[in-house]
Amino acid sequence: MMSRRDALARALRQRARRHRRRGGILMYHCISEETYDPWAICVSARAFDDQMAVLAQARAVVDLAAFAGGDAYSRTGAQLAVTFDDGYVDNLVVALPVLERYEIPATIFVIGNAVGRTREFWWDGLQRALMSGEPLPDRLDFPFGDGQRAFSVNEQPGDIEANARWRADSGEISTSRQALFRALWDAIVVLEPTEQDDAIDYVLSWAGRTSTPPTSRVAVDAEQFSRLADHPLITLGSHTLDHVSLTDLPAERQHAQISAGHRKIEELSGSRVTRFSYPYGRFDDSSLAAVRELGVDVACNSVPMPAIASDDPHALPRVQATEMDGDQFTRWLREDHGLLRGQRL
Ligand SMILES: [Zn+2]
Missing domain, CATH: 3.20.20.370 (Glycoside hydrolase/deacetylase)
Structure with a gap:
């Protein structure tokens, strides 16, 4: 809206x-x-x-x-x-x-x-790790950028559909995955390129996703x-x-x-x-x-x-x-x- x-x-x-x-x-x-x-x-x-x-x-x-x-x-x-x-x-x-x-x-x-x-671009890796119907662990400790930060994931009914519709640039956040995606995106965008890769490897591994991107x-x-x-x-x-x-x-x-x-x-x-x-x-x-x-x-x-x-x-x-x-x-x-x-x- x-x-x-x-x-x-x-x-x-x-x-x-x-x-x-x-x-x-x-x-x-x-x-x-x-x-x-x-x-x-x-x-x-x-x-x-x-x-x-x-x-x-x-x-x-x-x-x-x-x-x-x-x-x-x-x-x-x-x-x-x-x-x-x-x-x-x-x-x-x-x-x-x-x-x-x-x-x-x-x-x-x-x-x-x-x-x-x-390897994929970091923003695609972040999207693949966080924004899908696959489950996530409920806590992430993120040791990159300005000190360690902790995030929690608390899935609610309807979140999957809301995430599929969500636009990150809308300024609106209604699920814990959206909040996590937005916070990590803002933290990773300012890292050095090699740190960005390390951060994405870390998040992919935490999320239980493969490190291999889709070839397309x-x-x-x-x-x-x-x-x-x-x-x-x-x-x-x-x-x-x-x-x-x-x-x-x-x-x-x-x-x-x-x-x-x-x-x-x-x-x-x-x-x-x-x-x-x-x-x-x-x-x-x-x-x-x-x-x-x-x-x-x-x-x-x-x-x-x-x-x-x-x-x-x-x-x-x-x-x-x-x-x-x-x-x-x-x-x-x-x-x-x-x-x-x-x-x-
Ligand atoms: Zn670009």
């Missing part, structure tokens, strides 16, 4: 944007089915196909490069770009055939050190990366070296993560990289300065709004597409974001 404050913010956003030139940058992560998906980062292959069909029929798709200048903006929000974050292997295996069918260009922002990594839920390897890099519809961008929370780091470490990640993607792809996205959408003046220094044309965050003509091309907002069929997707673009207005679909 939407709070009154959210409803007001939404109404103001819509009014402000109705009168301005705008365009949409769509953000995707995984193209796969997932019952427990607290960040709504998974869109099934079928829904993704429906959504791309809507864009193709509306002749609405532009390459992200159009957002580097003023070309993508119009009063009807008629132009949209497709982006993916992180570099999941399903982008190649599942999404690319759909993009090919509709001839839709897309940008994939890849984490430098994720290429060829065989990992990043591309070097060979798969090359296939994406060579594909005419795909442009690769960088997403830092280790997917750090930039705003929790001092300026020089932000700079190092941003520039090293960028160099890595350039080395692997053998060409210049001109696009970037901020991990977790988090950025500040230091990250912005480091990104500008790279000389990239466009950088995207995750503020859920259409882009407008006066936006900084190094801090472009994106709307996150979730599991929606074609009709829902069309209504969401038009009614929530003022995009694709007046187009025949």
Whole structure:
């Protein structure tokens, strides 16, 4: 349910944007089915196909490069770009055939050190450990971050269904698993990458889950990366070296993560990289300065709004597409974001 404050913010956003030139940058992560998906980062292959069909029929798709200048903006929000974050292997295996069918260009922002990594991303490990119908022990001592912390799990009837519906960004918590997931997520996001892996191993083992991730839920390897890099519809961008929370780091470490990640993607792809996205959408003046220094044309965050003509091309907002069929997707673009207005679909 939407709070009154959210409803007001939404109404103001819509009014402000109705009168301005705008365009949409769509953000995707995984193209796969997932019952427990607290960040709504998974869109099934079928829904993704429906959504791309809507864009193709509306002749609405532009390459992200159009957002580097003023070309993508119009009063009807008629132009949209497709982006993916992180570099999941399903982008190649599942999404690319759909993009090919509709001839839709897309940008994939890849984490430098994720290429060829065989373990899952920490947030997927946390989701697999905590958010499922499988039972959990009733107490966790978590020895990472600022001192040992103890958590208890106290399952109630109806929790499983509530967890499947739950969105971590809703601000609402109604079960002990949700509280645990949220607290651990906030504690782990700021750890060093190796500590994050240790923390996830610890939680997986505590939860009695295997340390082996589903093969579909990992990043591309070097060979798969090359296939994406060579594909005419795909442009690769960088997403830092280790997917750090930039705003929790001092300026020089932000700079190092941003520039090293960028160099890595350039080395692997053998060409210049001109696009970037901020991990977790988090950025500040230091990250912005480091990104500008790279000389990239466009950088995207995750503020859920259409882009407008006066936006900084190094801090472009994106709307996150979730599991929606074609009709829902069309209504969401038009009614929530003022995009694709007046187009025949
Ligand atoms: Zn990311």
